[in-house]
Each structure stands twice: as C-alpha cells, then as structure tokens.
Amino acid sequence: MTEIYEAIKRSAARIKEAIAFDDTGYSENINSTGDTQLKLDIKSDLIIEEEFAKVACIKEIVSEEKEGKTPLHGDGIYSIGYDPLDGSSLIDVNLSVGSIFGIYEGGFAGKNLKAAVYVVYGPRVELVIAHENVTLYRLNQKGEFVLIKEIKLGAKGKLNAPGATQMGWEPRHKALIDAIFADGYRLRYSGGMVPDLHQILLKGGGLFSYPATSDVPKGKLRMIFEVFPFAFVYEKAGGAAIDGKMRLLDLTPSHPHDTTPCFFGSQTEIERVKQCYAK
Numbered sequence: 386m387t388e389i390y391e392a393i394k395r396s397a398a399r400i401k402e403a404i405a406f407d408d409t410g411y412s413e414n415i416n417s418t419g420d421t422q423l424k425l426d427i428k429s430d431l432i433i434e435e436e437f438a439k440v441a442c443i444k445e446i447v448s449e450e451k452e453g454k455t456p457l458h459g460d461g462i463y464s465i466g467y468d469p470l471d472g473s474s475l476i477d478v479n480l481s482v483g484s485i486f487g488i489y490e491g492g493f494a495g496k497n498l499k500a501a502v503y504v505v506y507g508p509r510v511e512l513v514i515a516h517e518n519v520t521l522y523r524l525n526q527k528g529e530f531v532l533i534k535e536i537k538l539g540a541k542g543k544l545n546a547p548g549a550t551q552m553g554w555e556p557r558h559k560a561l562i563d564a565i566f567a568d569g570y571r572l573r574y575s576g577g578m579v580p581d582l583h584q585i586l587l588k589g590g591g592l593f594s595y596p597a598t599s600d601v602p603k604g605k606l607r608m609i610f611e612v613f614p615f616a617f618v619y620e621k622a623g624g625a626a627i628d629g630k631m632r633l634l635d636l637t638p639s640h641p642h643d644t645t646p647c648f649f650g651s652q653t654e655i656e657r658v659k660q661c662y663a664k
C-alpha cells in the first residue's frame with residue numbers, strides 16, 4: 386500500500402504544477418460521461434496512469450476519464466478507481482479542485498475498499514489518507530508531504546453543503562435541508578466535491594448531500610471514483626455515509642460509471658437524513 390501512496394504523492398506534485406501553469410482550456414475530446422474534457426483532465430489522467438504503471442502491486446485501474454478498465458500488472462493485488470481532476474468546472478475560476486482514489490482488493494465494490502486517498506489543490510496542496518484511521522498531509526517547499534494530524538469528525542457539526550439543482554429536489558429533501566438551516570447550520574458549498582467534503586471534515590462535521598433529483602434520479606456522483614472513497618474516509622473519521630437509506634459501502638455498481646445519491650456527514654446529521662428519507 387505504501388508504494389501506492391508514494392505514486393499518488395508523485396502524481397499530486399506533478400498535477401499541482403500542471404494546474405498552476407498549463408492551459409486551462411477545453412480539449413476536443415468527450416469522456417464516457419459525456420463531459421467535454423479539459424486539457425488538464427487528460428494530462429492529470431496520463432500522469433496518474435504513468436505513476437501507477439510503476440507500481441507492481443496494482444492489477445488494474447479505472448479512471449473517471451475513461452470508459453473501461455486498464456490492466457496494469459498480472460500479478461497485482463489492487464484495483465484502483467480514480468478521478469484525476471474532480472471539480473474541473475471550477476478550474477477556470479481558480480477555485481480548489483481535487484484528485485480522488487479508491488484502492489480496492491477483489492473488484493470494484495464498496496465492501497472491497499481497503500483504503501482511500503484524496504488530494505486538494507487549493508492555496509496549499511493537502512493529501513488525506515484513510516486506512517485504519519484518517520491522516521492529513523501537506524506539501525512542503527521541498528516537495529514532500531508532511532504529516533499534519535489525524536482527522537476525526539465530531540458527533541455533530543455546523544456546516545451544510547447541499548448539492549444538486551434545487552428545482553429538482555424531492556419535497557422531503559427540501560424539508561430536510563430547510564430544517565438543517567433552521568437549526569443554525571451555515572452554508573458552505575463551492576461546487577467541488579473534494580474541497581466541500583474536506584472543509585466539513587476539517588471543521589469537525591456537518592452534512593454534504595448530492596441527492597436524487599428529477600433530472601438525475603440516480604444522483605450525479607460516481608460510486609467507484611467519488612462516492613465510495615469519500616464514504617470510506619467519512620466512516621474511518623467517525624462519521625457515516627448513506628444513499629438516503631443504505632450504507633454507501635454496501636453498494637455494488639454494475640458499470641464503472643454508475644452513480645448514486647449520497648449523503649456524507651457526522652453521525653447526528655446522517656441519522657437525521659435516515660429519518661427524513663424513511664418517510
């Protein structure tokens with residue numbers, strides 16, 4: 386596993402340079418989800434693939450930017466699902482973006498996740514590893530990721546990050562979000578999953594939601610590359626992650642790009658979601 390973390394650190398340092406200095410415009414390619422790829426999406430994906438190709442324990446990878454799996458090493462143990470540059474629609478306005486990695490053993494299902502890692506490219510570059518516990522690292526001037534601290538969520542937080550277009554929310558979801566705001570929670574939503582979830586984790590807790598809506602009945606966020614890794618991080622930090630009713634890590638996608646409604650938060654907020662969605 387250490388070799389995988391080291392490959393992710395090398396990738397993060399290279400992607401940070403690309404974000405800082407490369408062209409932020411669109412390419413002429415469309416990815417499997419139908420999004421026009423930024424030149425930076427393509428470059429970040431290539432960087433990660435190049436670094437993972439050097440790691441013998443990786444059997445196969447699947448990227449948010451590609452349709453299917455890419456086999457790497459026949460004797461490898463781990464399958465990695467990753468989103469090379471999540472929140473890339475925020476690149477042109479210079480907001481924080483991220484990379485997300487799920488490290489699976491035995492196939493791409495929530496129950497097979499062994500570790501999760503994400504990187505936040507903000508004013509500083511931070512990296513979070515979730516394995517037995519959840520630890521925060523920060524890139525220093527020498528290009529090394531230095532351990533900062535262990536991350537733990539409180540039982541109840543103060544932040545609310547409600548995703549998806551409100552026009553398409555179900556009435557029970559609107560009632561939930563209204564009730565949370567009425568209890569004094571503060572809005573913290575940038576539109577980038579990585580910085581939004583990172584903020585809730587570091588500020589002690591709250592709720593991030595990307596529900597089912599009339600236009601995306603199965604949600605927008607993808608299980609393998611986005612949802613499972615963050616569900617793992619939140620659970621290991623002492624929080625919880627559900628699809629409204631079920632634990633996210635009990636789900637199994639039938640296609641690499643399958644999506645699900647998702648809720649991540651501290652125990653108190655997730656209990657509240659369960660009560661609301663049981664109706």
Ligand code: FDP
Pocket residue numbers: 470471472473474475548549550576577578579605606607611
């Ligand atoms: P993006 O499309 O900019 O890459 O899954 C990607 C994501 O961003 C998440 O980072 C973010 O939380 C979500 O989509 C935002 O979705 P909306 O466009 O519906 O707000």
